[in-house]
Amino acid sequence: MRFLKSLIAFIFVLTVLATAAGLGGWIWFNDQVSRPGPLMVPTEFTVDRGEGLASVAAKLEAEGIIKRRQLLQLKARIDETETAIKAGTYAIPAGVSIVSLLDQLVEGEVIQLRLTIPEGLTTAQILRRVEAADVLSGDMPEREIGEGVLLPDTYVFGTGTTREQFISRMETAQDRLLERLWEERQEGLPLQTPYEAVTLASVVEKETGIDGERGKVAGLFVGRLKKGMRLESDPTIIYGVSQGEPLYNRQGQRRTLYRSEIDRKTDWNTYQIDGLPKTPICNPGRDAIEAVLNPPDTDYVFFVADGKGGHLFAKTYEEHQRNVAKYREFERQEIARERGN
Incomplete structure (x- = not known):
């Protein structure tokens, strides 16, 4: 009986010691993975697509970001994140701990x-x-x-x-934007394909960069096409002359179009050809594409620059001529002001 009690006491002591050792080991492990690491300065680290945890841990150790790869691997195994590390390039802060580093790699906080x-x-x-x-x-x-x-x-x-x-x-x-917008387009448009929509949108984009004008210009051009009128857009002339590059005079200064260029027939000059240019004249944004595929109704047929970044719109040719006269007067005043300076 005395022997049995001694045996039980001995087993109890071993259990306590084992528990204490295990608890001590757990405390030590958590301290190691939570304390600041050896990295002295911020650095970048890349996880390649398809790269496994063992390879990542080995690279981290080799680059001096962590001391022991085994600790990172064990922490990932405990957290069940061994296969959750995401590819990409990371900005690693100085002194990063294993816990913080794993969080960063699992969350995919890439640059x-x-x-x-x-x-x-x-x-x-x-x-x-x-x-x-x-x-x-x-x-x-x-x-x-x-x-x-x-x-x-x-x-x-x-x-x-x-x-x-x-x-x-x-x-x-x-491609994805066009696929969606083409399905949602307004009925009765004089556009047969998504490519034609982009072509018209490119003309709208070059005519105005003002958000409030895109719809108005798009509606005007759609109306012209429906009426069989030419678009008569200056940017289409420029594309036919220089493929969209700015025009310069002999002194290297930006210039406007010459009359000979306006009269020259190219596959893009909408003063000389019917319908749309042969190709788009630029890469239009989504707002311009949306505008030509769902243009507002408008009675405007003509427009001219106002000299202040916007345009003057007209429903009749007579009104348009008055707007042109206003623009010419604005130009004369600007030239006089510049000469006066």
Whole structure:
């Protein structure tokens, strides 16, 4: 009986010691994964697509971001996040703990880069911007990219995005937008295909960058097409002359159109051809595309610049001529003011 009591006491002591050891180990483990790590300065770290936890942990240890890869792997196993780490490039703060680091990798808090492509640029102008963007990597695509197939927008992407991927994303965004807007288009439009919608939208985009005018200009142009009238848009002349590049005189100054250019027949000059230009004359934004596919009803047939960034609209040719006279007078006053200075 005395032996049995001693045995029970001995087992009890072993259990207490084991529990204490286990508790001590657990406390030590939590302290190790929660304390600041060895990283002395902020750095970037990339998790490649398809890369496993063991490889990520080994790289983190090799780059001095953590001390022991085994601790990170054990913590991920305990949290059941071994397969939850997301690919991308991360901004790792100095002294990051294993706990914080794992949270960052699981949440996918990757570095976000931005590139804005404004509305109204030609494809050649967009490609030059993409080529010059140091936030992108890789070579430019060798394939031909048509006019009007890229959707202007502000794009957010991760480090390592290539120029080919960025351009493909713009093309896909344009395709998806057109697919949706074409299905929702107004009935009775003088447009047979989504491509024609983009072509007209590109003319609207080049005529006005004012949000409140896009619908009015789109409605006016749609009305002209329905009546069999020519669009008579100056930007279409410019595209036929220079493929949308600015025009300069011999002194290197920006200039307006010459009469010879207005009279020259090209596949884009809507003063000389019926209907739409041969191709879009730029890459229009979503607002311009929406405007031509759902234009407001309008009786306006003519418009001319007001010299202040907007336009003067008219329902008759006589009213239009008065607006043109107003613009010419504004121009004369501006020239006189400049000479006076």
